[in-house]
Amino acid sequence: MSHLLLLVPFLAVVVLNLLPKRARGAALWVSFGVLGLEAAAAFVERFSSIDSSAFTWLESVFGFRLAADHLSGLAMLCAGIVGMVALLVARRTLKDAGEKFFFANLVLVALVGINGIAMVRDLFSLYVFVEVTAIATFILITASRSGAASRGEQVFEGAWKYIILSVVASVLMLTSIGFFLLSAGDITFDAVKTALGAPGSLTWVAMALFLCGLFVKGGLVPFHGWLADAYTAAPAPVSVFMAGIVTKASGIFALLRIVSSTMGSALPGREILLVVGALTIVVGAFLALGQSNMKRMLAYSSVSQMGYIVLALGGDLNLGILAAGLHFFNHAISKSQLFANAAAIEEQLGTLNMDEMGGIGARMPVTAGTTAVATLSIAGLPPLAGFWSKLLIVLALWNAKEYGFAAVAILASLVTLAYFLSLQRRVFFGKTHPKWAHVKEAAPGLLVPVVALALITIALGVGFPFALRVLLGGGA
Amino acid sequence: MIWMTLLLVVLVLAALWASMTTALLRAALGLALTSALLAVVMFSMGATLAAVMELSVCAGLISVVLVSVTSLTQRRPLKEALANRRSRLRRYWPLPLVLIAVGVALSFVHAPVEIALRVPAGDGDVRTVLWSLRQLDLFGQILILLAGVFGVLVLFRKEAKHDD
Amino acid sequence: MTIEIPQSFWLYFTFFALLLVDGLWCMLATHNLVRILIGLEILMKSVTFFLIVAGYLSGRMALAQALVITVIVIEVVVVVVVAGVILGFFRKHDSLDVENTRSMKG
Numbered sequence A: 001m002s003h004l005l006l007l008v009p010f011l012a013v014v015v016l017n018l019l020p021k022r023a024r025g026a027a028l029w030v031s032f033g034v035l036g037l038e039a040a041a042a043f044v045e046r047f048s049s050i051d052s053s054a055f056t057w058l059e060s061v062f063g064f065r066l067a068a069d070h071l072s073g074l075a076m077l078c079a080g081i082v083g084m085v086a087l088l089v090a091r092r093t094l095k096d097a098g099e100k101f102f103f104a105n106l107v108l109v110a111l112v113g114i115n116g117i118a119m120v121r122d123l124f125s126l127y128v129f130v131e132v133t134a135i136a137t138f139i140l141i142t143a144s145r146s147g148a149a150s151r152g153e154q155v156f157e158g159a160w161k162y163i164i165l166s167v168v169a170s171v172l173m174l175t176s177i178g179f180f181l182l183s184a185g186d187i188t189f190d191a192v193k194t195a196l197g198a199p200g201s202l203t204w205v206a207m208a209l210f211l212c213g214l215f216v217k218g219g220l221v222p223f224h225g226w227l228a229d230a231y232t233a234a235p236a237p238v239s240v241f242m243a244g245i246v247t248k249a250s251g252i253f254a255l256l257r258i259v260s261s262t263m264g265s266a267l268p269g270r271e272i273l274l275v276v277g278a279l280t281i282v283v284g285a286f287l288a289l290g291q292s293n294m295k296r297m298l299a300y301s302s303v304s305q306m307g308y309i310v311l312a313l314g315g316d317l318n319l320g321i322l323a324a325g326l327h328f329f330n331h332a333i334s335k336s337q338l339f340a341n342a343a344a345i346e347e348q349l350g351t352l353n354m355d356e357m358g359g360i361g362a363r364m365p366v367t368a369g370t371t372a373v374a375t376l377s378i379a380g381l382p383p384l385a386g387f388w389s390k391l392l393i394v395l396a397l398w399n400a401k402e403y404g405f406a407a408v409a410i411l412a413s414l415v416t417l418a419y420f421l422s423l424q425r426r427v428f429f430g431k432t433h434p435k436w437a438h439v440k441e442a443a444p445g446l447l448v449p450v451v452a453l454a455l456i457t458i459a460l461g462v463g464f465p466f467a468l469r470v471l472l473g474g475g476a
Numbered sequence B: 001m002i003w004m005t006l007l008l009v010v011l012v013l014a015a016l017w018a019s020m021t022t023a024l025l026r027a028a029l030g031l032a033l034t035s036a037l038l039a040v041v042m043f044s045m046g047a048t049l050a051a052v053m054e055l056s057v058c059a060g061l062i063s064v065v066l067v068s069v070t071s072l073t074q075r076r077p078l079k080e081a082l083a084n085r086r087s088r089l090r091r092y093w094p095l096p097l098v099l100i101a102v103g104v105a106l107s108f109v110h111a112p113v114e115i116a117l118r119v120p121a122g123d124g125d126v127r128t129v130l131w132s133l134r135q136l137d138l139f140g141q142i143l144i145l146l147a148g149v150f151g152v153l154v155l156f157r158k159e160a161k162h163d164d
Numbered sequence C: 001m002t003i004e005i006p007q008s009f010w011l012y013f014t015f016f017a018l019l020l021v022d023g024l025w026c027m028l029a030t031h032n033l034v035r036i037l038i039g040l041e042i043l044m045k046s047v048t049f050f051l052i053v054a055g056y057l058s059g060r061m062a063l064a065q066a067l068v069i070t071v072i073v074i075e076v077v078v079v080v081v082v083a084g085v086i087l088g089f090f091r092k093h094d095s096l097d098v099e100n101t102r103s104m105k106g
Helices: A004-020 A021-041 A048-051 A054-062 A070-093 A098-120 A123-145 A154-183 A189-197 A202-218 A225-233 A237-261 A270-289 A295-316 A317-349 A365-379 A385-399 A401-429 A444-464 A466-471 B002-020 B024-045 B048-072 B078-092 B093-109 B126-133 B133-162 C004-026 C033-060 C060-092
Strands: B113-114 C002-004
Touching: A004 A021, A004 A295, A004 B126, A021 A154, A021 A466, A048 B002, A054 A295, A070 A098, A070 A189, A070 A237, A070 A317, A098 A123, A098 A237, A098 A444, A098 B133, A123 A202, A123 A237, A123 B133, A154 A202, A154 A444, A154 C004, A154 C033, A154 C060, A202 A237, A202 A270, A225 A237, A225 A295, A237 A295, A237 A317, A237 B126, A270 A295, A270 A401, A295 A317, A295 A385, A295 A401, A317 A365, A317 A385, A365 A385, A365 A444, A365 C004, A385 A401, A385 B133, A444 B048, A466 B126, B002 B093, B002 B126, B002 C004, B002 C060, B024 B048, B024 B078, B024 C033, B048 B078, B048 B126, B048 C033, B048 C060, B126 B133, B126 C060, C002 C033, C004 C033, C033 C060
Parallel strands: none
Antiparallel strands: B113 C002
């Protein structure tokens, strides 16, 4: 079963490229179907038991071992949903048939990378799949020319920063792998866990280096410089995909995986996570406050929210991982929705500069309403989904007696609320600028995904106790 | 040990030359030389297969790519290049000194390093390891090559449109 | 089960650090895109060297070789794709100066 998650998207790419040119229009829908299967697969419980029965032949053909657990399921669910949204946005915003075809293919390649990240049990394979995702994403950023006029020179700069920092992160991770080879003798998660338990400072140097590499990939604060440029440079559907899952999977999810499966409960690395997390939250939030480009504000908001996940990992271990996982899901849903909203606004207005907007809410009510749901959820207002994950994060910190960091988490929520209210006020409220008097609501093709995502946010918020059990399989 | 040290010194010198020389073409050749020397180092450490890969792919293929990129983009007038040379010198002269300083500083470090020793001779042959234990990485390689092919297709398609 | 090999480890580590510093300097002290790429390559060389040393000292050379082979393949793809982007940039601006792109702020 877990092998299929790698093989099916890969075979889909191969088949798509064998199709005759005329049939290539179907690529988006084939890709959509694969992503739908992916999201559904996340709900199939107990991957391992399925592996042992019906799919043993796969394991006998392919020698590699994968381990899918509830955490992997979470990443897959997010990847499936976000990918489907990105494809729907691509269908409306990419103009060229060839571009759509490449988009569908590269999303599938990146998806295999994400699935790999979700299921590997070894540091080097983790690095390999992070790299697969990064290269596919890099090509996605540079490939498209749709809307290139408004993005201009930014395309090159964003893509360039992304690939350069990506290689720097690779260097950090590979150095760390070298250290682990020396100090642990192997690079599987189990060997690393054993080595971290033994005395010796070399393993912790190695761990710190690997974490730094992941901080670069996840755009956490000392290394956040590339993120806003890359998101702004990317065409609309690519920024949905990147913000929704790529950065999260290759930076934050990998971090989640390493913390949960190699570090014990007494972490000497906990201080790093707490400090980096708190710094990221605060710096990201204040940077977001000063932006006038809508996508840049959303990008810095992403930086800030990733800080919450890292902060949660520094708290009480079990509760922290639960909280981090839930915030991961909530943020994937809400942020990909906000980027889809931004795509709709860009499509209708031709600009993302919030200073030029104003009073669009009356002209685009659905976009305004769904944006309000997502922003309030990220800011942590009850009863939306974001409230529960932030509550759990604060509880995880409180249980670990990190009262100061808990206070930072709560106070930074106010800044989050501030910049999102500023966004609402500048874009949707107030008198309609005469320039936008004839703006229409976006096409239904762009509204369906955002409405669906907003409904998920509301439903998850209201039915939280039940949802928790399904998502992380706590009771079942 | 002495030969190995000398070899490594030459390796670092080659890398230094690659990063400091003015002409891009020479920098690319310096990188190829660095790669080739690294392959020799690998070979003498017993990493034969990786050495062959390094020699053929890095010293060969990557150099071809770099040299063709430099020759395709080499249109700068001589005067501009000379002016640039002076400012380059300003930015690069500290590098050899920094390298010497780092080298001297690290040569004083003798902290004991704990190195795990696995079961002796439990390592096996590289081909066995690669094809049976690291299959997942091979799958990753295939995917990356696939992504690379898409990259080349996309970038070249863009060029063709641009020239119209 | 651990053994101590202080002498040779620090010798190799010194050369790794030298290559690393060299590559970083090469990347940071220039505005030329091709030169940044060469700096990146030197960084990758240093890491390749370190992985081989790690395999050599820990007696897991086969594993280290397998890793290095994968790293080399990844390296090639990255170089080819980045080179393509550099060519695109050059065709557009007739320059390799990265300063031409500093348009974004904050």
